[in-house]
Amino acid sequence: MLQITNYINGIFEAPVNDQWLDNYDPSNGNVYSHISNSDAKDIENAYNAAKAAYPSWSQTTLDERSKIMLRIATLIEENLDMLAEAESKDNGKPLWLAKAVDIPRASSNFRFFANAITQFASEAHESVGMGAMNFTLRQPIGVVGCISPWNLPLYLFTWKIAPAIAAGNTVVAKPSEVTPMTAFLLGNICTEAGLPKGVLNIVHGTGPSAGQAIIEHPDIKAISFTGGTATGAHIARTAAPMFKKLSLELGGKNPNLIFADCDYENMMTTTLRSSFANQGQICLCGSRIFVERSLYDKFKEDFVARVKKLVVGHPSDNNVNLGALVSKPHLEKVVSYIEMAQEEGATVLTGGNQVTVGGYEGGYYLEPTVIEVTDDKCRINQEEVFGPVVTIMPFDDEVDALAKANGVRYGLSATLWTSDLNRTMRVSKALEAGIVWVNTWLMRDLRTPFGGVKNSGVGREGGFEALRFFTEPKNVCIKYE
Numbered sequence: 001m002l003q004i005t006n007y008i009n010g011i012f013e014a015p016v017n018d019q020w021l022d023n024y025d026p027s028n029g030n031v032y033s034h035i036s037n038s039d040a041k042d043i044e045n046a047y048n049a050a051k052a053a054y055p056s057w058s059q060t061t062l063d064e065r066s067k068i069m070l071r072i073a074t075l076i077e078e079n080l081d082m083l084a085e086a087e088s089k090d091n092g093k094p095l096w097l098a099k100a101v102d103i104p105r106a107s108s109n110f111r112f113f114a115n116a117i118t119q120f121a122s123e124a125h126e127s128v129g130m131g132a133m134n135f136t137l138r139q140p141i142g143v144v145g146c147i148s149p150w151n152l153p154l155y156l157f158t159w160k161i162a163p164a165i166a167a168g169n170t171v172v173a174k175p176s177e178v179t180p181m182t183a184f185l186l187g188n189i190c191t192e193a194g195l196p197k198g199v200l201n202i203v204h205g206t207g208p209s210a211g212q213a214i215i216e217h218p219d220i221k222a223i224s225f226t227g228g229t230a231t232g233a234h235i236a237r238t239a240a241p242m243f244k245k246l247s248l249e250l251g252g253k254n255p256n257l258i259f260a261d262c263d264y265e266n267m268m269t270t271t272l273r274s275s276f277a278n279q280g281q282i283c284l285c286g287s288r289i290f291v292e293r294s295l296y297d298k299f300k301e302d303f304v305a306r307v308k309k310l311v312v313g314h315p316s317d318n319n320v321n322l323g324a325l326v327s328k329p330h331l332e333k334v335v336s337y338i339e340m341a342q343e344e345g346a347t348v349l350t351g352g353n354q355v356t357v358g359g360y361e362g363g364y365y366l367e368p369t370v371i372e373v374t375d376d377k378c379r380i381n382q383e384e385v386f387g388p389v390v391t392i393m394p395f396d397d398e399v400d401a402l403a404k405a406n407g408v409r410y411g412l413s414a415t416l417w418t419s420d421l422n423r424t425m426r427v428s429k430a431l432e433a434g435i436v437w438v439n440t441w442l443m444r445d446l447r448t449p450f451g452g453v454k455n456s457g458v459g460r461e462g463g464f465e466a467l468r469f470f471t472e473p474k475n476v477c478i479k480y481e
């Protein structure tokens, strides 16, 4: 059976302890490969390789770094089909989605930061009347850690690695142990593109073992993490006494506010996507839908009818809207939330059941589920489910809508549907979120700051924000006569 080995110092190798984890195909529940179950020894080896590569990589010209990264971007594009098939098999997401979104975006991440680094600038401050000139050096940090989740595997893995290496750092990276395959395949692409050995080291394994060794490592000075809020809090607690730089992109429970004056058809089509894209396993999904009372009954009827038509099936089938959930434990978690919602008194309007797909009976399939709630403070409306489950509820006016939208501990993104410009401005300013989409969803420009407020994390990624995170500013003050 295929072994997913670590990529350290440009070489694929088994973990030192020779321990392996099972890797499941969510579409049928079968084990199809084994993953390195790495521990602190492998992280130390990866760290040593990264440390050795740092002096040379940090002094490599921007032009050269950029060229290598552009080659990686091109090779990802050239291997689109192979990578998309691997991603779909590992994660359960529809193949068409991996081809249209995940893999193109992984390529864009490298291309974007290959170009961004050539435009990144620092500031100069003349101390007028004092005979001094200040300038800011933006220096790479050294060896940095990147830890990514399973929902958008290569997309989020490269979103961290690309700015880290563009800025001149060397990296110890760990993809999720639930979806390691495309990160494993990236190793070959980096070698083929001519990335010097040791610049990127990819170590596989669980959070408590390999992940923990990264966050505890005294000389890995910055950690970029995307994952669950509880893990983020644990990382912050561990890293704080060592004064590491942290960027934490955590969970969301994002509101989707629908006003009666919206473009109805556009709203409806997009809301189906923002609810159930990637089986609802995107931190930006609009999992709490609030609709202005005058539109509520019509919306409810139309939305439920449209959700009933969504097709759940094998990820390789081009006609499916939803594939499989990522893992059995995750499926069980999502199902338990649906049961809990009913115990809380909420009504399942459609969905809620597991789906058996012919020929793939062991797969982790679930119907897209719409739950009507009467209390926005109930648990199904407060906690991140991270599956194909949305709640719906009416609101009375703008004040009520904002109170409901902001009435959670999360603050990642929000979506607003209205044709009123004044309302757009008022509500956008008042929403407690890092990202607000108006009359659209998940439209991304890689130059924009990305991240959340409240329990959705700290720090921003994207554009120059990511390059600022992966560099240390140093003020140099020169006194002159």
Ligand code: TXE
Residues within 6 Å of the ligand: 147, 148, 149, 150, 151, 174, 175, 176, 177, 205, 206, 207, 208, 210, 211, 212, 213, 215, 226, 227, 228, 229, 231, 232, 234, 235, 249, 250, 251, 252, 282, 283, 384, 385, 386
């Ligand atoms: O994430 P974890 P899980 C949410 C979602 C989901 C929940 C839990 O609600 O149901 O989080 O998912 C690594 N030190 N999101 O448990 O554990 C881990 O190996 C260092 C939202 O799968 O946070 C993986 O690489 N690393 C989210 C990564 O952290 C550790 C996407 C994320 O896994 C570690 C995924 C440790 N002690 C889940 N423990 C989003 N924001 O998009 C774990 N890891």
